[in-house]
Amino acid sequence: MKKIELKVILFLTILFYMTTTTSAATAASISYSISFPEAQAHYVDVEMKITGLKQNSLELKMPVWTPGSYLVREFAKNIESLNVTADGKTLAATKTRKNIWNLKITGVSSVTVTYRVYAFEISVRTSFIDNKYAFLSSPDIFLYPGNMLNSPATIHIKPYKKWDKVTSSLEKVNGDQFTRYSPNFDILFDSPIEVGNQEVFNFDVDGVAYEVAMTGGGTYDDERIKQDFTKIIREQVAIFGENPNKHYTFIVHNYLKGGGGLEHLSSTVLGASRDAYSTEKNYQSFLSLASHEHFHLWNVKRLRPIILGPFDYDNEAYTTNLWIAEGFTAYYQDVIVHRTKLYPTDNFLALMAAQISALENQPGLKVQTLSASSYDAWIKAYRPNENSNNTGISYYTKGALVGLLLDLEIINDSKGKHALDDVMKYMYTEYYKVKKRGYTDAEFKLGLEKFAGKKLTDFYNNYINGLTPLPYNKYLAYAGYKITDSLANSNNAELGITRLEKVARLIVTGVSRGSAAWVDGINVNDEILSIDGVPVPEKGDLIPGKKPGDKIMVKLVRDGLTLDLPIKLLKSNRQKFKFEELPNPTTEQLTVRKKWLKVN
Template sequence: MDSDHLNVPTINFEVSFPEVQAHYINVKMSLKKLNQPYVDLKMPVWSPGSYLIREYAKNVERFKPVDTDGNPVPFSKISKNTWRVTTNTLDQIDVHYSVYGFEVSVRTNFFDSDHAFIVPTATFLYLEGSLHIPSTIAIVPKENWKSISTGLERLTQHTFHAPNFDVLYDSPIEVGNQDIWKFQAAGVEHECAMVGGGCYDKERLTKDITRIVEEETRIWGSNPNKRYVIITHNYQSGGGGLEHLNSTVLGASRNAYRNEHSYKTYLSLVAHEYFHLWNVKRLRPKALGPFDYDAENYTTGLWIMEGFTSYYDNLIIKRCGFYDEKEYLSLLANDFNIVLNRPGHEIQSAAASSFDTWIKYYRPDENAINSAISYYNKGAMLTALLDIKVIAATEGKVKLDDIIRAAYEEFFLKLDRGFEEKEFQSLAEHIAGTSLDDIFQAAHQDGELDYNAYFNLVGYEIVDINKDNDSLTLGITTNKVEGIISVATVEKGTGAYDAGLNVRDELIAINNVRLDPKDKEIDFIIQHATEGEILNFLIARDGLVREIPVEIRPNNKKIHEIRPLKDQTFLQELLGKIWMA
């Protein structure tokens, strides 16, 4: 029933762009049927899918509530993101405010004279206690802006409807002159909106994205949408993506489409975000919806949400024929490289990385390499082992595809709720007919499994092809800015770490020879050093000059390769083909 027929408030927004060249938009929020002495209007502090408190309220200015005659209505700010408006007997008010946006990303507002990218969580206030009510959003574009792209239901050319604020907040809006084309895939209308130009081939993209959509729909059994929007912001250099209920926003380089490697990387990004249609947006831990937009929403389950998705993105690209087996296995091996070459993998588990994403993954500091890992990469590693174990345990009759499809049907389609991790594990074990506790426990513990015990099941092995290298290292990375060489990171367990070199130390000389920022002298010195040799660094720290002796040690960097076993049994060969199919 329409909210006009109920005794609940109605909310309508209008967005206009009189100062967009200065990175401001104007918002009018019209509220009716208030019937209360005051209303609290709140701005979310974060965006689902991007787990960081972003304090969007900091960009709200010129907040002004008025009555139907345009008279000011009293208000006060009662928290960092809450405005209390004293309505008394007023049944209807309009709230005017401006929003500043000039940060290039898939999760933040960006407004300029060319276009406006509107992130609803950073733009639209909500009435506290009323996230469930519908709203309309009217866009008043600049005269020369011809297009609006969004997953919201379109009522008129410039007006859209959201059945509740969860849907509104999950529906980014692009306004400008983006290049738009539409196509059908898996029975769903898809709209591609390209912003910022680029050398893309529409026909090729349509064909390739269609293959991705159809493969992912096959995996999950059905597609939940009637319409899906892909908004791509093409920059001089860019990347990243953010999933939404029936849309996604991607970042790419304008020239990414010229090069086969970067083009496949873009397709993998499409596959990743599209996979989130099911995994995250619908199949999800309980903490990931309904949301609390006022604070962190904690879960240990992001290793499943992002880890599973990170495993599948490149696998889907392989299944679609864009990667061959060697390319795919190289990408999977790189997940192992990224994790196992960080000392942090001995400190933080995948589940802990998930829970602490708000303060670690999204807020990395100079010590992150030593103290943290990514639940994306570690999750992908564990997911690969899970898929392999299920295939081996069922002699190829069941794959991870079958488990996630069953979980989607059980928790979303049947129960319409999030899951507890133990529930997910129990369902997976029921379908696989075996315990999967080793992998689920590994997600909650630091340290490593015997990876070859899994890969060998399907006739493959993972080997460190750099194990016998004789290269050496100091254990630092450096920055070069304005003629100054400074330490960027110091890796635990290395000579630099034990000697006490610090991040931000300025490196002046080694063994009394001044360093030239234009050259790669440090690399040259290491290449010609011997194990155990001591290098005397002359450094400046906080304006004080000192010498620090640093021991050169073996470079234990791992370079993994996943490859078929030379002598596979018949069963290993069969299961390996099923894994790679």
């Protein structure tokens, strides 16, 4: 009894301490002032004020990663000149971890923290500043007080010189675009900020306000984008039954050559090529990217694997379900654009065939499972090396194709009554809205089985957790289609290397597993000088007229030494798939096709 009483007393003491600490923390007021006195040198100056403090110590923390991009990026490396003052006196800030500073603040009720951040990495997930604009990816800009993630914060932005616009999904304070409010740090870290002279245009979709900010110019047609975005948004809302936002923001960076996107709770950041809008193919790719990132509004930002929120910004968040979060989104990005009738069914089928070809031509398909590719994103997907193609796969690509097979499975098993759409809506409603949490792997499997009407254990064991080849034609036959390999009967020889593009010298950047180069010992970083005494061309076929079994002599330079390497050419195992209709489709197949492709 005494031991039990002691444990109870200890528990109550800890609970009291936690309660008083939390209440003290939540009583604090936090504000930031952002300025750009040296934007041309890629710096932002941050002043952070915290008032209403009642504790004896305070931790200042910087996230080590950003939600949606699964890599520890060590944002604290870009902080310099950190200084803390209270009542006009400097306080010591002791670094206790790579991203944490500790302050002793006994008797101090408010502190002012000033620091600079160097921002010169162009991507959708990292901050970039120059004299033209500032893109602030919040996790690598804002320090936050430990144990105060739920605290609100106000951000006041002082623009550089003639910058006149701020674009962000963060709410304006009293209508002032230069002053923004975040109810907590999870929202702040999920709300990028663009400052500059970007072109901004707006449109409304059934009562939800949309804003598009274009930086870097471009050949885009804003009226066409508004019309096409509206169609895409409505198709996505139709799946989930609601748009959970009152407003949503697209931030688009237009470069000479750009791409990529990153989703956020009420916004997204897209990279694009400024002149690519002029061609229909490239414009459709832009719409597909926008469709992908906007679909994340539901899938991953709200309907999510259970580990992906609330976030631990100090450590990785491992999940085996990125094939759902990203792969299903990659599937739906093109499904949605097709449903808008912005391009014909043949285009959609060609996109699916291209994804199948991309996956099947990756040697890592025989090495890494889909669930493992999700889990290892932190150490592999965002840290590729010269051998990555041989050892792994993309959970985007294979996840999208698994989504395709499951969609056809559900439609076929339910005789056209249900589809993957129904699973997505059910899981969104059940876990985000009702249970108010993420799902486990087992729970999503149950959701799929609910609409398939059968167990999917073998499917999971074979295609998600195993290395069994995906049986595309089994599932495509449900809709009266098949895929064929147009290269199946070819007898082409292949060396099996990749090279640096647009470089006169032939520098090997990759060697495919099982190829002639792999078997006979060509290495990454080798410079190939000639083949059979003929200097290698800057581009084009390296072995014209050669057949499998032919022997060639490759002269190369490795580590400064010249080497003659005999190579026996092997048959190319490249595949290129295309869709074909099965002859005389049955009524059942046409029912599945109509449900899948939304065609008459």
